[in-house]
Amino acid sequence: MAENLEVQLAAVKEKCLSCKKCSLCKSRTNIVFSGGIPNHKLMLIGEAPGYYEDQKGEPFVGKAGQLLDKIFASVGLSREKDVYICNTIKCRPPENRDPLPEEKEACKEYLEAQIEILKPRIILLCGRVAVNSILGTTQGITRIRGRWFEGPNFSKMMPIFHPSYLLRNDSREKGSPKWLMWQDIQEIKKAYDMLD
């Protein structure tokens, strides 16, 4: 990753750290700007920080994050070497409620800057909130997961189930959410391997 891009990301993060554009600035412990590794290939966009993320200032560090790491590991990917992770909004909503439209709007510039600086070739939209925010659709995730959509800068975007949803659905039977996630991660790895 070019040093210049790291510098650009650091500048956006710096701005974010003092952000007071919405009321979540009053209740946050930490801004959760990004995790994983900045790279041009693979970005995952989640929903919003939860309790543990807010405490640590890092995305996906709770139970859902552990499952996400396992999903990536099942195809040999990891946040240490392959995936840049961020969220639709950077501050935790109280009681983990869905982000409000005005919160998403206020935070949009940071996510857009992350995408514009890294220009990832594959973007994973993790869960309903990310899908609705980025694709602007209200279609259910179950209907559109696993499909490729055109993204910014000629990227490919795929909606995937949120790991929290998978934690609530234990079955691994054919057609179950976990089984579908397994199909999707294999498809994602195939596309990842084809990138130069």
Ligand code: URA
């Ligand atoms: N869920 C998300 O969508 N993002 C996080 O960072 C943690 C949990």
